[in-house]
Structures are given as structure tokens and as C-alpha cells.
Amino acid sequence: MQQPIPSGYSARTTANHIVKDADLTGKIIIVTGGSAGLGLESARTLAAAGAKVVVPARNVNKASQALTGLSNVELYPEEMDLSKRETVEAFGRWFQSRYDKLDILINSAGIMAIPLSRDERGNEMQISANYLGHYHLIHHLLPQLKKANGARVVTLSSRAHWYSAFNFEDPNFNHSSYDKWIAYGQAKTAAALLSVAVDELFKEDNIRAFTVHPGSIVTGLSDALSEEELTAFGAIKANGERGYEQYDNERKTISEGAATIVWCAVSPQLDGHGGVYCENCDIAPLHTDDGMTVGVKAWAIDKAIALRLWEETPRLFN
Template identity: 40%
Template sequence: MTSTRVNTPFTRDTTAREVIQGIDLAGRRAVVTGGASGIGVETARALAAAGADVTLAVRNPDAGQEAAADITATTGNEHVLVAPLDLADLTSVATFVANWDGPLHILVNNAGIMASPEMRTAQGWEMQFATNHLGHFALTTGLRPALAAAGGARVVSVSSAAHLRSPVVFDDIQFERREYDPWLAYGQSKTANVLFAVEATRRWAADGIFTNSLMPGAIRTNLQRYITDEELDRMRSASGGGAAYWKTTEQGAATSVLVATSPLLDGIGGRYFEDCQEAGPNQAGSRAGYAPYALDPEAAERLWQVSEDLLRA
């Protein structure tokens, strides 16, 4: 990390619309994975409101069409498209990449699964790592030419405070030798999201592509479909929060939109943001800030190589 931390006028209560106010995205093209619900749809809505052409990359095209129609109705922007994308299916990812034509200015890697029961892809990969990291890795590297053609592209890697639960365990990423733990698997995948931003920026900054990661905050969405209300309440209590600490989806999308569009981040990458500010290192007993292992450049380079090797296998 550099000593100069990005400071913004926004807070944890700021909405995505407030973050993007005054920013003109006319002529810009954006992709939001998981853009049919939760903070994904609100991220897409804010980008569309600023004039961007937005593609919702979603597993369920019907839900995507409903979301696109709603975004158009609320923003007046008719350039909201839907494309199928299943991040756990590399054929689906490859098809999306092959069908993309022209420059891409903003890619928001937002989709994900959280604390799921043990599941595996056709390749035998642990599902959370495969979906949250490897699918987005394949998508983003596949779209690199489109991002480079944009001349100043932003990639947004949506992580989580859950990255504090686990580094990437390179000796057993797929839980082949250790007992599966849904939260450790989720935490590992969210650390991978941060490490991806570090290494992508190192490799691609010369192409004008900058990638940052973020923690959106605690928001009630479909992401928590595998988690009981009791467990959510325990998590909230452990973080020192209460009912007031739940963000709305509009507030939850704000940090994604900041990272995607703010001129304060021009030429800046490899950083971790939360509550619309660049975060500092995590302090013991807190769930805020980043774990040092998540911004470790050696781990970031290693993860990139491991990811390439897995996708080639």
C-alpha cells in the first residue's frame, strides 16, 4: 500500500446514486455480473442513470430481463441489455467473452455465492472458489482486449470482510484434504478477489486497466440464502452492530459504484475499499480493514499462476 490513502466525501450511508451524481457515462459500456438482484441491480441502475450502456450478465435471463425493464423504467435509459453467464461453467464464460464486441469501460465482478454447502463444479473445484474467483478470473482475462481498447477501464472486484476469515490456502484450495467449512471456503474466495485486484493492476496498468476490490457492507440479499436468520444475527452482533448496521441495497452498491466511476480513483488500482473510503489494515478485534495477506503481492502473483494453470488443465 502507498502512504497516500484515497479519501472521499462519502460515508457508509451514501447511496450509489449520490456517489455517481455529476458523473457522465454517456458512450461508456459496462458489464455487471449478478446484475439481476441485490447490490448488482442497484449498481447497474446507478451506471444506467449516468448514461452508460449496461449489460446484466446473469444466470437467469428471465430475471435479468425483469431487472433490465425496471432499470429502464426508473432511469429512462433504454440501453440496458441482458446476457447469460454462469460463472461456474467455463463454457458459459467463454461464450460470453466470444459474444462481446468492442471496448468495455467498466466491468463489475459482483456475482457470487456465500457459505454454501459443499458443492463442486464439473472439474471438481470447490464451488465458492470456482464461482467467486475462477469464473471472474476467466471472464476478466478473456475480456482484457476489450478493456484495453477502452483506454482507461475500471474493473471492480466485489470482496467482503469475510476475507479476514481465511487466506488462500494454496496447499489445499479445493478442500481435498481438509474438512470442508463453508465460511473458510467463502473467506478464501473473497481473499482471492482482493489478490486478483492487486495482480491485475500490476499486469495491466500499462494498458490503462485498473482494478480495485471492496467490501460492500452488510446488506440483506439473496446472497445469504444458505444462512439462517439466527446466524446472521450472531454475525451482526459479533461485528458490534445492530439493526441500524444493515445497509440498504442502494447504500450497499455505493462502494462498487465509487470504485467503478469516481475520478478520485483515476490511475489507482490494487486497493481495498469499504464504506466509500479506501480501507486501512485490519485491527485485532475488528471486522473492518484488510488482512495483510490479501494485499500481499507475492500471494497475488502466485494465485494468478495457479488460476491460469487450473483453467488450462
């Protein structure tokens, strides 16, 4: 399944280019994290192509400022914090009361490489925000996804999934020492496995799911990183600003990073596909040796592991 199409696009393709000939009128889309960074660029691009885009946010006032002036975008008026399950449930009820279908769900919100902290239920915060919140959100939105008769679920992962497979024995770091990068890697592996499970379980309902590695983009996601860490990643410019001096297949602008998200959300090139990990606006190859600089690890697309995680999540987490 992990075979490039090839799509004809590249790392330099922008989100605007993906939708330049698209008419998304009548499509209903949710973008978590849709008020900043890659989520905001995705929401703006899809709304400009005619879709109705609904954005839930953790900070409603900040999100309102970011979304000011955008047509076809509706901000959920209450807090939705993916690490607070009751707010996810409340958003699900609100959406179901207003919309009879959901064509596209983009799970873009997340956190990265933070010091050890836990949500209100005791779950490690990175797995809570990056995986658990979206797992429960999908459960609450399944009726609307099924009614779309051709829905897509797009979940952001990261190259960081290379750092760790999913640890079924101690996913919350209750018994092992905490490493923020291992925790982030595990969370992004879980996000990829979520796509595999959703696609396998609900493709008969005409729901297909995709995982995206957007590339390395300097956004607010990196706020928890020190100047030293960013320098090691080459993400500090000569003038001291955060960002890249040059771009390549991995280092991208925000619009280039959002391109693969938008491609997975709307491209007809992916009709008949699902459960795949994508990067650079194409299906990524399987990462099979240490010399490869692209691709997805087998542990992040294993169907048996994905279905096990889907079933055991209520037992593994509080």
C-alpha cells in the first residue's frame, strides 16, 4: 500500500496549488488546530475553495483574532481542549446539532516535545493531545462522517514517529523514565495507527483515512524548544529569527507544509486509497533502511497493531 502514485507534485507544491481548480461548495470540514500554523493555512485554503470550515480551538479569543476576515469559516464558540475529554464531547454534540454531515475531518492540533505533564485524568500530555483527543473526537463524529457518503479523515503525524513504536506496556510513562522526544514519537506513531484503524473499520461506510507528515515547519508547535535545540535543527536564521534560511524536501514553508494536508483531504488522486501515510503530496514509501531520508516505519502502518490500539485505548488510558 505504501507505494508513491506518483502524484506529479513535490515538496515545493503549495496548498493553494492543490485547490486551484477545485470547487468545494457544499463540503463541510472540521480543522482542529485551525487557528494557527498548518491548521490555519489548511482552513484558509479550503474555505477559499468554497468549503464551510468549522474550527474548534483551545483559546477562543486568540482563535477569533486569527480567523477574522476569513469567509466560510465558523469558530466554535466554546473551548475545545483535546486533553479535556468533556470539551471534546461538548463540541461533538454542538456539531451534531448544527450539521447533518461531515465531509472532511482534519486532525491538525497537537503539541511537541514538552516537559512531562499529565492531563486531568493522569494521561501523559503528548499522547493525550496528539492521539487520545482525536480518537474520542472521531468516535463522536462518526454519525456525521457516515452520512457524508465519501468522508475523509486526515490526521497529522510527523517524521518523529521514527523515534518510537507504540508502547502497549507503559504508554503513559508511569513506570519508565520520561523522554520528551520518545513521548512525542510514540504519540505521532499512535496518530498514524489511528488512520489505519479508522480506514480499516469504516471504509465500508465510505470513510477513508490518511496520515500526513507535513515536513519540518517552524510554527508555534516548536515553542517548547530552546534556542539551542532549534539551532541544532538548523531552525535559527543568521539574524536570530526562528525559521530556515533554505528549504528542501523536509524543510518547508507553512503553505508547502499544508499542501499534503489539503491534498489528502480533497485530491481525487487518492480515490480508492486509504490507511496510507503521505508526504510531499504523495503516498510515502516504506522506510526500510537507515540510509533513507523519507518514508514511514512499518510499526506506524501495521494493521494488526492499529486495530489492537483502537480496541485497547479505553483500557490503556484513563
